[in-house]
Amino acid sequence: MFSSSSHLLERLARLVHNDAHTGGLKPTQWEALRYLARANRFSRSPGALTSYLGMTKGTVSQTLQALERKGLIEKQAASGDRRGVKLDLTSAGDRLLTHDPLGDLDASINALPKEDQKRFGAMLEGLMKNMLHRRSGKAFGACKTCRHFRHRHDRGAPHFCSLLSEPLSRNDSDQICAEQEAAA
Numbered sequence: 352m353f354s355s356s357s358h359l360l361e362r363l364a365r366l367v368h369n370d371a372h373t374g375g376l377k378p379t380q381w382e383a384l385r386y387l388a389r390a391n392r393f394s395r396s397p398g399a400l401t402s403y404l405g406m407t408k409g410t411v412s413q414t415l416q417a418l419e420r421k422g423l424i425e426k427q428a429a430s431g432d433r434r435g436v437k438l439d440l441t442s443a444g445d446r447l448l449t450h451d452p453l454g455d456l457d458a459s460i461n462a463l464p465k466e467d468q469k470r471f472g473a474m475l476e477g478l479m480k481n482m483l484h485r486r487s488g489k490a491f492g493a494c495k496t497c498r499h500f501r502h503r504h505d506r507g508a509p510h511f512c513s514l515l516s517e518p519l520s521r522n523d524s525d526q527i528c529a530e531q532e533a534a535a
């Protein structure tokens with residue numbers, strides 16, 4: 352017998368999934384747009400998106416082709432990597448995200464008391480960590496929580512990545528990264 356929490360989460364996920372057939376997009380296409388809006392410049396690649404979504408390369412490739420046809424994302428050659436591709440939202444993609452169907456869930460969470468929101472966030476984080484551990488998945492946490500994040504100035508930038516030897520802006524520090532490893 353599964354716990355009632357598992358059933359509640361499944362039902363919640365179903366409600367969110369049903370909402371996600373709006374704006375002419377499929378749920379996976381919304382997820383890809385959200386990812387590209389949150390991921391840092393080192394993580395906006397088809398490979399990182401595949402790993403984030405936990406889907407097959409073929410499904411992600413079809414999703415990206417559909418988003419590109421709709422003019423919501425654009426592909427560029429990744430700097431320093433002739434075969435690599437960097438994905439970016441277009442301004443139309445940015446605009447569409449202001450009508451993201453996930454807004455209902457966000458509003459429902461924001462309607463909870465502040466303390467509950469904090470506890471809920473921490474519990475979800477723990478839950479996600481356990482699930483990823485069971486599947487050997489990557490965390491994709493925020494850059495500023497990474498063990499490679501340095502608070503020092505470098506080449507005119509406020510922060511620095513000691514893994515990639517790259518300067519980081521304040522905006523970078525809030526974005527998610529495929530290479531993130533939680534600081535101890």
Ligand code: SF4
Nearest residue numbers: 494497499500512528
């Ligand atoms: S500090 Fe960590 S999360 Fe940030 S860019 Fe470097 S590897 Fe990624």
